[in-house]
Amino acid sequence: MSILIGIVPLVLVVLVIASVIGVKKGSEESLERGNEMIKTVYVYLILFATLMMTIGGTVAAFMAVADIAAPPGYYQSFEQYKLQPQYKGEYATPPAVNQTPTLSDAELKAQYDRIVSDEKSLTRQRALNSLIKSFGWIVIPLPVFLYFQRKVKL
Secondary structure (H helix, E strand, O other): OHHHHHHHHHHHHHHHHHHHHHHHHOOHHHHHHHHHHHHHHHHHHHHHHHHHHHHHHHHHHHHHHHHHHOOOOOOOOHHHHHOOHHHHOOOOOOOOOOOOOOOOHHHHHHHHHHHHHHHHHHHHHHHHHHHHHHHHHHHOHHHHHHHHHHHOOO
16 A cells, blocks of 8 residues: 555656646647646546545455454463463562452453453454444545546546
């Protein structure tokens, strides 16, 4: 996508320069043809840019729907969670005077399940936010694309 961002302005500049050079070399008739060519190139560039924006928004929307339907799993298993130093009685710093006692397996499992469900909920919320943003990339350029598509004479 970043290559596209660099290529489109370069192509536009080259086409404009070529059009201006072609227009200056000709007569009144070629001036009119040059103006028509510039308009045609402009319409096709708008069509290309809006089509790419719409396609990108559609792909992003599809990915967001996939994340809502099946959010990625939590990266840590219960066994890994249970082996963390704070649950084995090991501390990196000296224990405080009012140190909490070691949690039982049932308490750890409940805490782990809550963390997993919170993570899934957060992932779904992010995917929903992404879906709304992706619809902007579809809804905004699509009418522009349709308008300029009607201007193309086949």
